[in-house]
Amino acid sequence: MVFPQTRWTYIRQAGSDDSAAANAALSELCASYRDPVLTYVRIRLGADRDAEDIVQDFFARLIRGDLLARANPDRGTFRSFLLHAVSQFISDFRDHQNAAKRGGAHQRVSTETIDETPDRRSMTPEQEFERRWARTVLQRALDRLEAEYCSNGRQELFNVIKDQLDGTTARTGAAMASILGITEAAVRVAVHRMKQRLGQFIREEVAETVPHSVEVDDELTRLRQSL
Amino acid sequence: MAAEGKTTHLVDQLNQRALFDLAMSQNDAAPRRTFAIPNPDDLARRFPDLEILELVGSGGMGCVFKARQIRLDRYVALKILPKELARDELFSERFAREARAMAKLNHPNVIRIYDYGKAEDVCFLLTEFMDGMNLRELMDAGRLPPHEAIRIFEHVCAALDFAHREGVTHRDIKPENILFGKSGNVALADFGLARLAVDSGCEVSLTQTRQAMGTLNYMAPEQWENPKSADYRADIYSMGILLYELLTGRVPRGSFPPASALASIPVSVDEVIHRALQVDPEQRYSSAALMWKALASATASNSSCSSAPDHSGRAVPFGDQGTFTRFRTIGEQFAHNVAAPSASVGRGIMAKIFTAIHSKDAPYWQPVWISSAISSLIWMTMFFPWTTNISRRTGVDCWVLMSRTHVPVVVVAFLSMLIPILIASRSYLKRLRADGFSLLLSFASLFIILTAVNGYLIIGRDHVTGGFVTICDQPDSSFPMEPTAMTIVPYIAAIFIAIQTIELVAGLLVYLVGMFSDYQRQLSEERRRRWKSRWETLKKSLFGKEEIGDDEEAGE
Numbered sequence: 136m137v138f139p140q141t142r143w144t145y146i147r148q149a150g151s152d153d154s155a156a157a158n159a160a161l162s163e164l165c166a167s168y169r170d171p172v173l174t175y176v177r178i179r180l181g182a183d184r185d186a187e188d189i190v191q192d193f194f195a196r197l198i199r200g201d202l203l204a205r206a207n208p209d210r211g212t213f214r215s216f217l218l219h220a221v222s223q224f225i226s227d228f229r230d231h232q233n234a235a236k237r238g239g240a241h242q243r244v245s246t247e248t249i250d251e252t253p254d255r256r257s258m259t260p261e262q263e264f265e266r267r268w269a270r271t272v273l274q275r276a277l278d279r280l281e282a283e284y285c286s287n288g289r290q291e292l293f294n295v296i297k298d299q300l301d302g303t304t305a306r307t308g309a310a311m312a313s314i315l316g317i318t319e320a321a322v323r324v325a326v327h328r329m330k331q332r333l334g335q336f337i338r339e340e341v342a343e344t345v346p347h348s349v350e351v352d353d354e355l356t357r358l359r360q361s362l
Numbered sequence: 363m364a365a366e367g368k369t370t371h372l373v374d375q376l377n378q379r380a381l382f383d384l385a386m387s388q389n390d391a392a393p394r395r396t397f398a399i400p401n402p403d404d405l406a407r408r409f410p411d412l413e414i415l416e417l418v419g420s421g422g423m424g425c426v427f428k429a430r431q432i433r434l435d436r437y438v439a440l441k442i443l444p445k446e447l448a449r450d451e452l453f454s455e456r457f458a459r460e461a462r463a464m465a466k467l468n469h470p471n472v473i474r475i476y477d478y479g480k481a482e483d484v485c486f487l488l489t490e491f492m493d494g495m496n497l498r499e500l501m502d503a504g505r506l507p508p509h510e511a512i513r514i515f516e517h518v519c520a521a522l523d524f525a526h527r528e529g530v531t532h533r534d535i536k537p538e539n540i541l542f543g544k545s546g547n548v549a550l551a552d553f554g555l556a557r558l559a560v561d562s563g564c565e566v567s568l569t570q571t572r573q574a575m576g577t578l579n580y581m582a583p584e585q586w587e588n589p590k591s592a593d594y595r596a597d598i599y600s601m602g603i604l605l606y607e608l609l610t611g612r613v614p615r616g617s618f619p620p621a622s623a624l625a626s627i628p629v630s631v632d633e634v635i636h637r638a639l640q641v642d643p644e645q646r647y648s649s650a651a652l653m654w655k656a657l658a659s660a661t662a663s664n665s666s667c668s669s670a671p672d673h674s675g676r677a678v679p680f681g682d683q684g685t686f687t688r689f690r691t692i693g694e695q696f697a698h699n700v701a702a703p704s705a706s707v708g709r710g711i712m713a714k715i716f717t718a719i720h721s722k723d724a725p726y727w728q729p730v731w732i733s734s735a736i737s738s739l740i741w742m743t744m745f746f747p748w749t750t751n752i753s754r755r756t757g758v759d760c761w762v763l764m765s766r767t768h769v770p771v772v773v774v775a776f777l778s779m780l781i782p783i784l785i786a787s788r789s790y791l792k793r794l795r796a797d798g799f800s801l802l803l804s805f806a807s808l809f810i811i812l813t814a815v816n817g818y819l820i821i822g823r824d825h826v827t828g829g830f831v832t833i834c835d836q837p838d839s840s841f842p843m844e845p846t847a848m849t850i851v852p853y854i855a856a857i858f859i860a861i862q863t864i865e866l867v868a869g870l871l872v873y874l875v876g877m878f879s880d881y882q883r884q885l886s887e888e889r890r891r892r893w894k895s896r897w898e899t900l901k902k903s904l905f906g907k908e909e910i911g912d913d914e915e916a917g918e
Contacts, residue, residue: 273381274373281372287416297372301380323503324495330384331499337385352386359382 143213143344162198164213164343167275169194171267172221178260179225193224212354213344214268218261265361272358276336280329291315292325299326300333400442400484402427408481412440412488419496419538428491431476437491438476441552448485457485463530464553471521473541473551492549494542501537501611508627511608512661514540515601517548519654522601525553526594526650533592535600536580537607579603579613583641595643601653602638602646605631614639630660 143164165172169190176186176193197220258266277300284293295314312319341354402414405427413430415437424443431438448454461478468474477488497514500506506514518540522532532539532553539552582599585592606614609631610624620632634656640646647653 269382270373270378273376273378276381276385277372298375300384301377320503324499327499327503328495331388333381334384334388337381338388341385355382355386359379359386362378362382 143346158198162194165194165197165217168213168217168268168271168344170271171264172217174267175218175221175260175264176225178263179222189225189228193221196224212346212350214265214354218264262361265358269358269361272337272340276333276340279336279340280333283332284329293329296322296326296329300330400425405440405442408484409440409486412438414440431488437493439473439489439491441487441489443485443487445484448480448483454480454485461487463528466528467525467530467553469521469524470547471517471549472525472553473549489551490549492541492551493544494546496542497537497540497608500542501607505611506608508609508625508661512657514548515605515608515657516654518550518604519601519650519657521548521550522597523650523654525550526597531594532597532600533585534580535597535604537604540604579615582643584643593643595646595648598638598646598650598653599640599643601650602635605638605657606635628660631657634660 172193173186173190176190180186180189281290281293281297284290292315295311299311309319312322315322317325338351338355341351341358345351345354402417405414406412409429411432413432415428415430417425418428418439419426424441427440427442429438429440430436443457457478461475465475473492474490475487476490479486495503518535522535525532530553532550534552535550539550541549541551543549580600580603582592582596585596603614606612606618606621609621609627612624614635620629621627621635622629622632634653637656638646638653647656
């Protein structure tokens with residue numbers, strides 16, 4: 136498994152060429168970030184529409200290449216591209232529907248049905264998209280972290296110290312040490328190593344979606360602000 | 363999503379901002395994935411003798427896997443170098459040369475190399491595996507107490523000094539390359555790898571090497587300007603940065619506060635760091651050993667820097683180098699503090715016994731004289747490297763210096779030995795025997811010791827600076843001294859100074875005790891009686907007369 140510098144660059148460079156590898160990479164990337172797109176579509180169109188189908192359609196067209204060619208910005212992250220593409224797709228979809236209805240009224244749907252948290256009602260669909268995106272990045276990194284620990288036979292270690300990852304100490308080092316049967320210093324180092332690995336995975340996840348690896352930090356800052 | 367479930371919950375349980383902070387804080391660390399990480403299955407195919415266990419680290423200079431060497435049943439570290447390097451034909455050659463040089467570094471504080479080579483399209487190194495963490499992780503886990511930091515630094519200095527003397531430079535000293543074993547032993551890894559990449563001239567590898575150095579915090583200025591011209595003194599610079607970071611927990615950037623302002627260490631340590639961080643390599647310490655010496659003397663009196671005495675008898679950095687003997691283990695302390703002086707005193711006692719037994723036939727002072735003559739010879743040979751060093755430093759011809767230093771010293775030493783011999787041959791001073799003799803010899807030794815230790819010889823109007831103490835304790839980087847000469851001389855000198863000093867004191871004591879003791883009086887009466895009878899016999903045999911004699915009685 137060899138990763139190119141950033142997958143997003145690779146996909147964009149492949150452009151509209153019918154490169155199977157680029158297509159596969161794109162569909163993989165799209166599948167990873169299906170959650171934020173779905174959330175966004177739900178907010179924009181309302182829960183009564185079949186958002187799942189629309190998203191399915193959107194990704195199908197994206198991977199086929201006609202959206203990529205149309206909405207491909209020269210610069211920018213995969214996130215901004217996807218947001219741009221999906222909003223355009225929704226507009227087109229509406230125009231299409233409206234045209235079908237011959238001037239049928241736009242249907243506005245409140246966001247309450249989507250998100251119950253009151254303080255997020257004021258969020259724009261774009262902000263919500265970013266928030267979900269950030270969460271997806273973290274989730275993917277955590278999945279990879281867990282998978283790695285499991286494959287090394289260190290699942291127990293992962294389970295015991297996983298809630299230490301954000302630095303809030305729920306359990307004391309001594310308690311964890313006694314559970315795992317290792318010294319407290321070893322727990323400290325294990326937590327530190329796991330944190331490092333997670334940070335590395337997060338960076339890698341983000342690196343996949345930016346045009347150049349030097350932009351990872353900008354993107355991280357942006358995502359952090361979205362939370 | 364399919365993965366909804368406990369992992370989703372984990373994301374929501376954790377503070378997501380903190381996780382992003384975590385990722386952002388890794389900006390300073392080496393950028394990840396600067397090259398392709400090989401697939402473990404792929405590696406298993408290439409290395410059938412190894413059982414690849416896990417990826418333990420990756421950076422610009424490759425990635426490291428923990429592996430088990432199946433036949434020997436031991437853990438090893440498999441380091442895979444970037445593929446770009448393997449494509450370069452010249453690199454392979456250089457890599458082989460460098461690996462052989464690294465393999466020569468057989469030192470407890472240097473990661474050992476087991477094997478190297480090229481497996482299909484990747485270059486690899488098989489090295490000793492350290493089962494602990496690296497210094498970066500240790501420092502990140504919490505600030506080190508100064509004495510612990512200094513202990514680690516000592517080990518790194520020892521490793522580096524050893525490598526430099528073997529002609530190998532490191533060029534990429536940073537906490538990530540300082541590894542710990544489970545028992546707390548320290549070892550320096552990745553000797554020469556950075557240089558290898560720089561020398562290969564391949565742009566990709568150069569970039570990667572620079573990336574591998576993270577924010578380039580540890581690089582000496584000349585490594586920036588002209589990487590190929592940088593020599594081992596670039597390592598000294600990196601050691602300065604490392605020392606600062608070890609003590610304060612942060613890397614010195616721009617105009618940084620003195621380390622003593624941030625940690626409970628003596629101000630004199632600042633001077634050590636300052637000197638290591640000189641822009642001009644000439645101004646830095648000329649060896650890692652000198653830097654350690656300076657640091658050790660700077661921290662010697664400070665309680666927070668000196669750890670509890672180490673009675674473990676563990677291998678000590680400088681201990682097993684043959685030339686560089688430090689008195690650290692109990693055995694060595696014993697040898698230094700007890701055995702050598704006893705040997706000296708023992709020599710005096712043996713001389714006493716010898717003379718007591720053989721006093722009938724042999725001159726009383728002979729054994730002492732012999733032993734002191736041997737000492738003088740050793741002293742003479744020892745002065746030689748010292749003088750050559752001074753001559754190199756001052757530009758004065760070596761033989762001219764010899765005539766100013768050795769010849770007078772030797773003349774004085776011999777005179778001081780000859781005078782008592784001449785005196786003792788006079789019958790009226792017969793009573794000034796071996797003890798007094800020994801005393802005089804010791805005074806001659808003292809002359810040598812004082813001149814050597816004080817750092818100059820007062821010969822005529824010239825003061826030739828550069829005694830052992832001057833050379834060793836106030837190192838001067840402009841001083842072109844060979845590390846070997848420099849390291850061996852002071853320790854041999856220390857031993858001989860100790861022996862000679864003890865001999866002096868012992869001689870004095872034995873003489874004083876003998877002078878005031880009844881035994882001495884009895885012995886001298888007995889000896890006088892014996893000499894008298896022999897003299898009588900001699901007179902009889904020579905002259906056959908009875909009335910001549912007893913003049914030495916009158917002379918007293």
